[in-house]
Amino acid sequence: MDPRTRRAFGRSGGELSVLGLGGTGVGGIFARNDDATGQATVQRAWDLGIRYFDTAPYYGHGASERRYGAVLRDKPRAEFVLSTKVGRMLVPEGA
Numbered sequence: 001m002d003p004r005t006r007r008a009f010g011r012s013g014g015e016l017s018v019l020g021l022g023g024t025g026v027g028g029i030f031a032r033n034d035d036a037t038g039q040a041t042v043q044r045a046w047d048l049g050i051r052y053f054d055t056a057p058y059y060g061h062g063a064s065e066r067r068y069g070a071v072l073r074d075k076p077r078a079e080f081v082l083s084t085k086v087g088r089m090l091v092p093e094g095a
Helices: 024-028 035-047 062-073
Strands: 006-009 014-017 021-023 052-054 082-084
Touching: 014 052, 021 024, 024 035, 024 062, 035 062
Parallel strands: 021 052, 052 082
Antiparallel strands: 006 014
16 A cells, blocks of 8 residues: 555545554654654655654653654644544653
């Protein structure tokens, strides 16, 4: 499947790439990784044509969101979709 293929997203008029990148690995939730590795993963997905990215604060305690942001902040905003979730509150230890 070509990741550049796009499909309509509901009735919004928007489109998503048929493949997306989930943020659990970007955030290092199952195996530790560093910022460079996470950002390189996001950049590679972009280079391959992926334009749908999913994250959550829980993925690496915010690491996924920061790593996505480091790469996507310089991309044309109208060209990608970034989704996230709510439901878990990250609270610093001792707070």
